[in-house]
Amino acid sequence: SQKIEQNSEALNIQEGKTATLTCNYTNYSPAYLQWYRQDPGRGPVFLLLIRENEKEKRKERLKVTFDTTLKQSLFHITASQPADSATYLCALAPLGTGTASKLTFGTGTRLQVTL
Amino acid sequence: DTGVSQDPRHKITKRGQNVTFRCDPISEHNRLYWYRQTLGQGPEFLTYFQNEAQLEKSRLLSDRFSAERPKGSFSTLEIQRTEQGDSAMYLCASSPPWTGGSANEKLFFGSGTQLSVL
Numbered sequence: 085s086q087k088i089e090q091n092s093e094a095l096n097i098q099e100g101k102t103a104t105l106t107c108n109y110t111n112y113s114p115a116y117l118q119w120y121r122q123d124p125g126r127g128p129v130f131l132l133l134i135r136e137n138e139k140e141k142r143k144e145r146l147k148v149t150f151d152t153t154l155k156q157s158l159f160h161i162t163a164s165q166p167a168d169s170a171t172y173l174c175a176l177a178p179l180g181t182g183t184a185s186k187l188t189f190g191t192g193t194r195l196q197v198t199l
Numbered sequence: 200d201t202g203v204s205q206d207p208r209h210k211i212t213k214r215g216q217n218v219t220f221r222c223d224p225i226s227e228h229n230r231l232y233w234y235r236q237t238l239g240q241g242p243e244f245l246t247y248f249q250n251e252a253q254l255e256k257s258r259l260l261s262d263r264f265s266a267e268r269p270k271g272s273f274s275t276l277e278i279q280r281t282e283q284g285d286s287a288m289y290l291c292a293s294s295p296p297w298t299g300g301s302a303n304e305k306l307f308f309g310s311g312t313q314l315s316v317l
Binding site: 088092115116118125126127128129130133135173175177186187188189190191192 | 203239240241242243244290292301304305306307308309310311313
């Protein structure tokens with residue numbers, strides 16, 4: 085069966101360091117992968133989308149890589165700040181028309197950035 | 200752009216009661232989704248509308264759940280005869296019309312309705 089795995093343990097990191105979160109998947113051939121941020125009691129907020137034929141995507145302090153051979157995406161936050169503390173979710177969608185309806189989410193990894 | 204609005208934010212009900220949640224998507228978005236999220240888990244797909252048509256329903260959605268989007272704008276999700284296992288955050292999301300590829304495939308979520316069934 086399809087499986088998306090994110091580290092369930094919280095990631096604690098010091099302010100200014102680079103945070104790296106991992107998303108692994110099995111039995112899946114995604115057309116694209118998305119990363120969302122979710123704060124407690126709020127809905128997820130879209131951050132980045134990377135297509136299966138793209139290796140890397142950047143947006144300000146964020147960087148996402150996508151390795152379809154390893155079946156893995158890495159999400160990096162450089163120069164992390166306490167305001168980056170949140171849960172980060174990866175989500176995958178297959179090829180097809182309007183596939184946002186088939187988006188499958190991982191369980192998320194909680195990031196805590198301390199001073 | 201006022202974002203996706205959900206009402207109520209919190210709902211406490213007794214087992215066996217019916218509850219209804221409302222979602223107002225971003226106005227130009229024709230696609231609307233309902234998800235359910237429990238603590239420590241990612242959002243789980245429930246159902247999808249394109250305009251007023253309900254195009255997909257998860258196999259996880261029991262007969263006690265029904266969703267509507269009568270005029271292709273706001274949507275309601277009703278749970279009949281609630282059970283304690285229904286306690287969760289119910290999230291609504293919307294996205295703009297599909298234009299090909301993945302450009303419009305990001306979801307805009309509301310803040311959710313937290314349901315507690317006692």
